Amino acid sequence: DSGVTQTPKHLITATGQRVTLRCSPRSGDLSVYWYQQSLDQGLQFLIQYYNGEERAKGNILERFSAQQFPDLHSELNLSSLELGDSALYFCASSRGGTSPGGGYTFGSGTRLTVV
Amino acid sequence: SQELEQSPQSLIVQEGKNLTINCTSSKTLYGLYWYKQKYGEGLIFLMMLQKGGEEKSHEKITAKLDEKKQQSSLHITASQPSHAGIYLCGADKAGGSYIPTFGRGTSLIVHP
Numbered sequence: 001d002s003g004v005t006q007t008p009k010h011l012i013t014a015t016g017q018r019v020t021l022r023c024s025p026r027s028g029d030l031s032v033y034w035y036q037q038s039l040d041q042g043l044q045f046l047i048q049y050y051n052g053e054e055r056a057k058g059n060i061l062e063r064f065s066a067q068q069f070p071d072l073h074s075e076l077n078l079s080s081l082e083l084g085d086s087a088l089y090f091c092a093s094s095r096g097g098t099s100p101g102g103g104y105t106f107g108s109g110t111r112l113t114v115v
Numbered sequence: 116s117q118e119l120e121q122s123p124q125s126l127i128v129q130e131g132k133n134l135t136i137n138c139t140s141s142k143t144l145y146g147l148y149w150y151k152q153k154y155g156e157g158l159i160f161l162m163m164l165q166k167g168g169e170e171k172s173h174e175k176i177t178a179k180l181d182e183k184k185q186q187s188s189l190h191i192t193a194s195q196p197s198h199a200g201i202y203l204c205g206a207d208k209a210g211g212s213y214i215p216t217f218g219r220g221t222s223l224i225v226h227p
Contacts, residue, residue, distance in 0.1 A: 103163050
């Protein structure tokens with residue numbers, strides 16, 4: 001157990017739908033990062049939140065949004081889902097906001113299948 | 116953003132053999148991470164290299180950072196089936212641009 005909790009582990013939904021993925025960071029970590037992993041794109045950074053504020057943005061589609069709550073858990077919202085959104089979505093956390101200096105701790109991921 | 120190229124893409128070795136995985140950056144490396152991923156699971160942090168010439172070991176896995184070549188190598192000695200998985204290199208700083216990026220990964224299979 002890495003200490004980063006992601007729910008749900010698996011999600012199957014239809015095209016056009018909206019889903020919410022949840023992440024609880026490791027105790028004491030203030031930053032949460034969201035990644036998407038697919039066979040053709042590899043591991044792509046989506047967005048980072050640090051202590052409730054957006055810190056960095058990567059290849060995140062406009063249909064996707066995220067937030068970090070006061071208790072530091074984070075949610076990634078995916079809307080108007082397309083078949084191509086099927087992927088593993090990872091959450092990672094770190095203590096600081098820049099250059100973690102020890103690596104990120106990853107959750108076990110949410111496997112999203114859009115049918 | 117920083118591009119990280121890993122080679123080879125996949126590797127199949129016999130148990131007991133040594134192997135090397137390379138990670139080359141398109142931009143100056145200020146620090147580099149190595150992670151291991153079991154198929155379909157999360158990433159496990161192996162080690163982080165921050166200085167040119169730095170070398171670190173974790174059990175039978177050794178990684179080295181060559182800043183001049185903008186490259187890192189990961190070496191496994193006397194491979195075991197437990198080493199199987201996907202190895203990814205990652206970096207989070209490239210000339211002031213802070214976007215954490217990862218290579219595409221190297222898939223390792225170790226035959227007993």
